[in-house]
Amino acid sequence: MNLIIVAGTASVANLVTTAAQLDGETLAVVVGSRAVAERIATSGVDKVIWFGEPGDRPLEAFAPAVAQAATAARPQVVLGGRRPAERVLLGAAAAALRAPALIDVKEVTSQAGTVMVTHGVNGGIAVTTREFSGPVALMVDGGGVAPVQGAAPIEETPAATLPMQVTAVQVTAVTEVDLAAAPRVVGAGRGLRAREDLSIIEALAAALEAELACTRPLAEGLDWLPRDRYLGVSGQHIAPRLYVAVGVSGQLQHLAGVRSAETIVAINSDPKAPVLAEADYALVGDLYELVPAITAALEQP
Amino acid sequence: MKIVVAYKWAADPQEATVAADGQVDFSRAKSAVSDYDAVAITVARHLGDTHGADVVGLTVGGPEVATGLATKAALSRGLDALMVVADPALTAAGSTGTAQALATALAGVDDIAVLITGDSSVDVGAKLVPAVVGGLLGWPVLTEVTAVAIEPGALVVERAVSGGTEQLRIDGPAVLAVATDAATVKAPGMKDVLAAAKKPVQQLPADPVVADGTLRSTARLSGPARRGIQISTDDPAAAAAELVSALRADGVLIGGQQ
Amino acid sequence: MAPLTDEQRLVRDSVREFADAEVAPLAAQIDIEHRPPLETVPKLAELGLLGMIVPAEYGGSGTDTLSYIIAIEELARACATTAVMVEAHTSLATWPILAFGTAQQRDRWLPALATGEKLGAFALTEPGAGTDAGAVATTAVREGEEYVLNGQKVFITGGGYAEVFIVIARTSHEGAPHKGLSAFIVERDTPGFTVGEGERKLGIRASSTPPLMFSDVRIPAGALLGNEGDGFKIAMATLDGGRTGIAAQAVGIAQGALEASIAYAKQRVQFGKPIGAQQAIQWMLADMSTDIEAGRQLTYLAAGLEDSGEPFGEAAARAKLFCGQMASRVTGMAIQIHGGNGYTEAYPVERAYRDAKITEIYEGTNEVQRMIIAKSLLR
Numbered sequence: 005m006n007l008i009i010v011a012g013t014a015s016v017a018n019l020v021t022t023a024a025q026l027d028g029e030t031l032a033v034v035v036g037s038r039a040v041a042e043r044i045a046t047s048g049v050d051k052v053i054w055f056g057e058p059g060d061r062p063l064e065a066f067a068p069a070v071a072q073a074a075t076a077a078r079p080q081v082v083l084g085g086r087r088p089a090e091r092v093l094l095g096a097a098a099a100a101l102r103a104p105a106l107i108d109v110k111e112v113t114s115q116a117g118t119v120m121v122t123h124g125v126n127g128g129i130a131v132t133t134r135e136f137s138g139p140v141a142l143m144v145d146g147g148g149v150a151p152v153q154g155a156a157p158i159e160e161t162p163a164a165t166l167p168m169q170v171t172a173v174q175v176t177a178v179t180e181v182d183l184a185a186a187p188r189v190v191g192a193g194r195g196l197r198a199r200e201d202l203s204i205i206e207a208l209a210a211a212l213e214a215e216l217a218c219t220r221p222l223a224e225g226l227d228w229l230p231r232d233r234y235l236g237v238s239g240q241h242i243a244p245r246l247y248v249a250v251g252v253s254g255q256l257q258h259l260a261g262v263r264s265a266e267t268i269v270a271i272n273s274d275p276k277a278p279v280l281a282e283a284d285y286a287l288v289g290d291l292y293e294l295v296p297a298i299t300a301a302l303e304q305p
Numbered sequence: 306m307k308i309v310v311a312y313k314w315a316a317d318p319q320e321a322t323v324a325a326d327g328q329v330d331f332s333r334a335k336s337a338v339s340d341y342d343a344v345a346i347t348v349a350r351h352l353g354d355t356h357g358a359d360v361v362g363l364t365v366g367g368p369e370v371a372t373g374l375a376t377k378a379a380l381s382r383g384l385d386a387l388m389v390v391a392d393p394a395l396t397a398a399g400s401t402g403t404a405q406a407l408a409t410a411l412a413g414v415d416d417i418a419v420l421i422t423g424d425s426s427v428d429v430g431a432k433l434v435p436a437v438v439g440g441l442l443g444w445p446v447l448t449e450v451t452a453v454a455i456e457p458g459a460l461v462v463e464r465a466v467s468g469g470t471e472q473l474r475i476d477g478p479a480v481l482a483v484a485t486d487a488a489t490v491k492a493p494g495m496k497d498v499l500a501a502a503k504k505p506v507q508q509l510p511a512d513p514v515v516a517d518g519t520l521r522s523t524a525r526l527s528g529p530a531r532r533g534i535q536i537s538t539d540d541p542a543a544a545a546a547e548l549v550s551a552l553r554a555d556g557v558l559i560g561g562q563q
Numbered sequence: 564m565a566p567l568t569d570e571q572r573l574v575r576d577s578v579r580e581f582a583d584a585e586v587a588p589l590a591a592q593i594d595i596e597h598r599p600p601l602e603t604v605p606k607l608a609e610l611g612l613l614g615m616i617v618p619a620e621y622g623g624s625g626t627d628t629l630s631y632i633i634a635i636e637e638l639a640r641a642c643a644t645t646a647v648m649v650e651a652h653t654s655l656a657t658w659p660i661l662a663f664g665t666a667q668q669r670d671r672w673l674p675a676l677a678t679g680e681k682l683g684a685f686a687l688t689e690p691g692a693g694t695d696a697g698a699v700a701t702t703a704v705r706e707g708e709e710y711v712l713n714g715q716k717v718f719i720t721g722g723g724y725a726e727v728f729i730v731i732a733r734t735s736h737e738g739a740p741h742k743g744l745s746a747f748i749v750e751r752d753t754p755g756f757t758v759g760e761g762e763r764k765l766g767i768r769a770s771s772t773p774p775l776m777f778s779d780v781r782i783p784a785g786a787l788l789g790n791e792g793d794g795f796k797i798a799m800a801t802l803d804g805g806r807t808g809i810a811a812q813a814v815g816i817a818q819g820a821l822e823a824s825i826a827y828a829k830q831r832v833q834f835g836k837p838i839g840a841q842q843a844i845q846w847m848l849a850d851m852s853t854d855i856e857a858g859r860q861l862t863y864l865a866a867g868l869e870d871s872g873e874p875f876g877e878a879a880a881r882a883k884l885f886c887g888q889m890a891s892r893v894t895g896m897a898i899q900i901h902g903g904n905g906y907t908e909a910y911p912v913e914r915a916y917r918d919a920k921i922t923e924i925y926e927g928t929n930e931v932q933r934m935i936i937a938k939s940l941l942r
Contacts, residue, residue: 104516266557
């Protein structure tokens with residue numbers, strides 16, 4: 005038996021496919037609305053446990069329910085996504101099972117009670133393969149929504165929840181970005197001199213129909229872009245078809261976050277920027293000249 | 306009332322080197338209070354000053370976390386006192402093992418209003434330890450916390466969520482991982498450095514914790530081999546045209562084959 | 564040298580964290596603008612860097628001398644000008660009041676200086692009195708309960724913004740020239756005291772070093788520091804400590820240049836590999852680091868002697884003599900490693916090379932340091 009944790013969104017296709025490759029059935033534990041539970045039930049899992057509508061309770065309030073389900077199911081592998089509530093609930097399951105918890109999982113196989121996990125360490129600068137005989141909790145990028153497949157039974161279970169309550173919500177931005185699902189991504193770095201100059205990067209991203217991403221300093225130090233747009237370290241790891249690094253020097257962690265891209269283009273004024281060595285196409289020059297020129301070239305028929 | 310801050314004494318992987326076999330060598334990297342944990346200490350200090358509460362640090366790890374340098378470095382950032390669990394067995398502890406050691410230490414402390422942690426550690430970056438600690442203690446856990454206030458019997462918390470913020474009310478103690486920008490960290494002042502030696506440090510014994518499985522192999526991270534094609538930029542327009550036609554030929558632009 | 568204490572190591576970490584965040588980002592720009600970074604002063608004060616050697620009872624940080632020296636070194640690693648701003652304020656203006664001031668003078672001035680509310684400067688050098696400090700021509704004439712100052716000072720570090728000046732002036736023309744000097748604490752807003760325009764300099768361009776003019780400046784008799792005739796002694800004792808500070812500044816400048824060179828050697832590719840793979844570059848880096856470490860140890864030795872209450876003037880002279888020349892050597896090699904790039908303003912080693920030279924000149928030239936050392940050897 006393996007368990008996947010679903011929290012608030014059915015975008016967990018990678019969890020389902022990963023679980024399907026493992027020994028044993030897949031149980032999905034769903035925290036969130038009935039609609040999510042119903043969608044998960046048609047994703048190819050074997051069984052769904054749903055704890056009822058959350059109401060004004062945050063998804064994290066269901067940690068004891070997830071822990072209880074995990075304890076009862078005695079899974080070999082628990083899989084969860086990397087969104088905040090998914091992490092908290094994965095941690096609750098790991099705590100209940102006293103299971104080691106690993107992130108940045110690249111490959112997992114199970115056989116005869118043994119689980120082999122290959123995962124990135126230290127921000128993805130290296131990978132290790134570990135063998136587990138007991139239960140293990142693994143964080144895997146959720147991916148998109150799985151194609152419709154099968155119809156698993158949904159068991160509605162009354163949930164023990166923690167005393168926490170959402171009292172107010174402020175919406176500041178409406179768009180939610182999913183860099184992991186984007187086929188093309190343009191990343192901006194400290195080579196940009198001012199926040200206004202993001203507009204030339206945005207124009208390039210628009211011409212490429214790419215998502216805009218950035219390095220950690222732009223999202224955290226400077227606040228030029230929201231934090232769900234930075235790549236590497238504890239940020240996201242992506243594998244788009246095209247990644248264009250503009251004014252990005254290429255610290256190891258950022259590079260680890262984008263290394264699985266099919267094609268990498270690097271534009272940097274500094275000929276010694278590490279990113280240039282990691283690129284398929286390296287352009288050493290002034291991004292303020294090159295980026296508008298590339299945007300114009302893309303817009304030509 | 307106590308505000309406890311869990312922090313990690315860790316080295317920055319940017320200073321580490323990776324050998325051909327994937328072994329990560331931290332021997333030349335200097336350890337420090339992990340970046341985001343300094344944010345947590347700053348948030349806790351403000352909260353402690355507001356409510357007249359003691360701010361107590363808690364760290365677990367190998368013997369190096371209990372050295373005078375390590376404890377004073379943390380204390381000089383604004384803690385009133387420190388609890389340390391230092392044991393060679395904890396050097397390689399993973400998220401769950403670390404959380405177990407933290408939870409065991411916390412079980413012996415009365416009157417905790419809140420446990421504050423950083424967003425993630427600089428060396429591992431799993432963002433899992435707060436969740437596992439909360440699970441072990443049976444406490445609520447919230448991450449990406451941008452503001453917190455203590456009310457009688459409750460915590461009022463604001464956190465960043467995708468597309469906005471949320472206010473929450475939590476009864477009883479909780480584990481709160483603060484957002485990376487929840488407070489601006491300042492370098493410790495000279496007086497704080499000198500005062501650190503006078504603050505109490507309590508060493509606690511370590512209980513056994515779970516291991517992260519059995520290591521079978523390590524490897525360097527590999528991705529697709531890169532072509533390393535330099536495009537001359539003497540003429541920006543020509544460079545742009547060359548790049549676009551190359552990308553089109555690669556089929557990675559809009560409408561390219563999947 | 565004994566290993567550094569935890570506190571000394573944490574002072575280094577803290578000042579480095581601060582300097583990387585608040586000091587380094589301004590360094591290139593203030594150099595181009597010839598403008599002292601006054602916006603940094605409140606931040607230096609908040610961290611406790613403007614009163615490190617001042618006891619806590621006067622609002623200072625109360626650290627030892629070595630911690631202070633480490634702080635100067637770390638500031639200079641990021642910006643030589645910011646380092647000398649702190650050094651002149653601390654070693655040359657605050658220290659003499661601490662060492663020679665009456666209880667009343669200490670109570671009056673130290674809290675404001677230690678907290679950075681007022682910055683201090685030291686006015687000894689004149690157009691005709693550089694290395695020959697005994698030749699000071701500025702006069703202070705006693706008139707009742709006042710002294711009246713007349714004369715001119717030049718190259719006064721911090722002169723553009725300091726509010727408290729230690730001024731060395733002549734109170735007697737009898738006997739040996741240096742025995743007729745006295746030290747005074749003079750406030751900036753005293754009538755007749757004006758500050759001129761500073762020269763444009765080769766290095767530490769952002770440092771304010773204007774001339775001062777005294778025209779019938781009347782100060783209370785209570786502004787006399789020590790006794791009449793103590794001026795030369797006070798100035799020399801002040802400069803002894805200052806020399807350790809300048810040695811530390813030189814070490815910091817060199818260290819910054821070394822780090823920039825290491826980074827460049829790893830990244831700059833020529834002949835298909837990083838230049839750091841060339842033995843010529845490796846040897847330069849090894850020599851630079853050895854040179855720096857030798858200078859650092861001489862500097863820490865002088866500071867350690869001062870902390871343990873032992874005579875340190877000769878050790879400070881050795882440290883300054885060695886470190887000033889060392890910083891010039893090391894920054895020169897840093898430019899050599901950077902090649903043509905290093906000769907441009909785009910790389911920080913260009914500034915380091917210009918900044919280093921002054922450490923062979925101010926607070927006693929190399930030649931003065933040799934005089935001090937030789938005098939002690941041949942005593």
